Amino acid sequence: AEGVETTGQLELLRSFGCNQVQGYLISRPLPMEQLLTYLRLEASQADASQSG
Structure with a gap:
Protein backbone atom coordinates (compact mmCIF):
# COMPACT_ATOMS: atom_id res chain seq x y z
CA ALA A 1 0.00 0.00 0.00
CA GLU A 2 1.22 3.48 -0.77
CA GLY A 3 0.75 6.64 1.28
CA VAL A 4 0.53 5.12 4.77
CA ILE A 26 7.69 4.43 7.61
CA SER A 27 10.09 7.18 6.47
CA ARG A 28 10.16 10.64 5.00
CA PRO A 29 12.01 10.98 1.67
CA LEU A 30 15.75 10.54 2.24
CA PRO A 31 18.89 11.56 0.38
CA MET A 32 20.60 8.57 -1.28
CA GLU A 33 23.28 8.02 1.39
CA GLN A 34 20.72 8.10 4.20
CA LEU A 35 18.48 5.74 2.23
CA LEU A 36 21.32 3.23 1.84
CA THR A 37 22.04 3.41 5.58
CA TYR A 38 18.32 2.93 6.35
CA LEU A 39 18.08 -0.09 4.04
CA ARG A 40 21.20 -1.69 5.51
CA LEU A 41 19.81 -1.27 9.01
CA GLU A 42 16.45 -2.75 8.01
CA ALA A 43 18.17 -5.71 6.35
CA SER A 44 20.36 -6.40 9.38
CA GLN A 45 17.34 -6.23 11.70
CA ALA A 46 15.43 -8.64 9.45
CA ASP A 47 18.38 -11.05 9.47
CA ALA A 48 18.60 -10.86 13.26
CA SER A 49 14.90 -11.53 13.75
CA GLN A 50 15.02 -14.56 11.45
CA SER A 51 18.07 -16.10 13.12
CA GLY A 52 17.05 -15.90 16.69
Missing part, protein backbone atom coordinates in the same frame (compact mmCIF):
# COMPACT_ATOMS: atom_id res chain seq x y z
CA GLU A 5 0.74 8.01 7.23
CA THR A 6 -0.87 6.80 10.46
CA THR A 7 -0.73 3.72 12.67
CA GLY A 8 -4.48 3.39 12.20
CA GLN A 9 -4.01 3.05 8.44
CA LEU A 10 -1.21 0.53 8.98
CA GLU A 11 -3.32 -1.58 11.36
CA LEU A 12 -6.27 -1.56 8.95
CA LEU A 13 -4.07 -2.60 6.04
CA ARG A 14 -2.52 -5.39 8.12
CA SER A 15 -6.01 -6.62 9.02
CA PHE A 16 -6.64 -6.93 5.26
CA GLY A 17 -3.47 -9.02 4.91
CA CYS A 18 -1.33 -6.26 3.41
CA ASN A 19 2.29 -6.71 4.45
CA GLN A 20 4.06 -4.23 2.15
CA VAL A 21 3.59 -0.52 2.76
CA GLN A 22 5.29 2.76 2.09
CA GLY A 23 4.60 6.25 3.30
CA TYR A 24 5.55 8.94 5.78
CA LEU A 25 4.77 6.61 8.71
